[in-house]
Amino acid sequence: MFDPTAFDNIKVVIEGEIYDRDLDGEIKVVDRNDWINAAKLSRKYEISFTVSGYNDQEIAAIMTLEAGLENLSAELLGTGAGDHLAGCIVGISFSLLHKNEIQVFQSIQDRLEEIWGSDREIIQSIHLPPLAENQWIRNVASVSFNRLVYEEQIDDLTNMIDYMAESLSKLKKIIE
Template sequence: MFDPTAFENMKVVLEGLIYDRDFDGTILVTNRCESIDLSRLSRSFQMEMKIRENSPGQNSTIKCLITLTASLENLSAELLKSQNEALAGCQVETSYHLSVKKEAEPYISSLFHTLSNIWGENREIEIREQLIYNSPYQFKREIEARVLFGRLVTEDQIPDFRGLVDHSISSIKQLKEFYSSNT
């Protein structure tokens, strides 16, 4: 019998922490995806969530996606101990997706500032805006804000996953406040 990989161990812990928050009523898990890219021999695990609304008429359009990925280099560094063990681990990323009705540009800097306050100045933040046309004159703006950690996460950081989930939920709540004042 083989031991599970670091990716597998981290995925199980992260998934459990997110489902615990779903079961306690804080969030609603809206999607889960686990994939293996056979051409690159990489793995990816994603869970999407949003804040669970108390009122039946409310519907939060802000969703958070937590992604855990491991490449072939990460796996080989773990399994072949003679390789560079510094590559043994996974990448973690959180992203936030929202629709806005107004032009996004005027408050993009506020969005950067909000995410930097939550996640810290040493995180890389990317924001993308996409226009989706329903007709030649009707469109909606989709915003994706990604928080990148810029380093590998190892099994030694598994205890930090609870904070990752808590920060993600806090981010959704703060972005929801930000969004409601800018739509």
């Protein structure tokens, strides 16, 4: 038997919380990925959901957990000096389908800053089909925390699911 890493423990709690909310009908899980990169000894977990009743092709939230070799080795070796690396990176993003209009982008930015705080880095990236005649684009708005998250902060991560659902509700009003 092995002792699970911080990444494993955080992943299990987050996944359980999201699937419990899916079973309760509050949200709908639409995708899940769990990658292991054997070349770089890193892991990445991603789970996507939307609010029940929403079209996941139009709007969805994605939570990502990542841990690299330095995170794993700091935890497993436990040398003390590297303990501050024994966590994982958490990312939040929102996939939105909307018209390519500057006021929509600004409204999305304002809402996300309102919910997540203006001290968070929020970056919007668009995917635009260049030959399409319509004005619809795919926008991925990412919220970055620019720090590691540790097992002691698992309760904060489960609260983030509430903020993600709230974000979806407010963003849905903008893109309608």
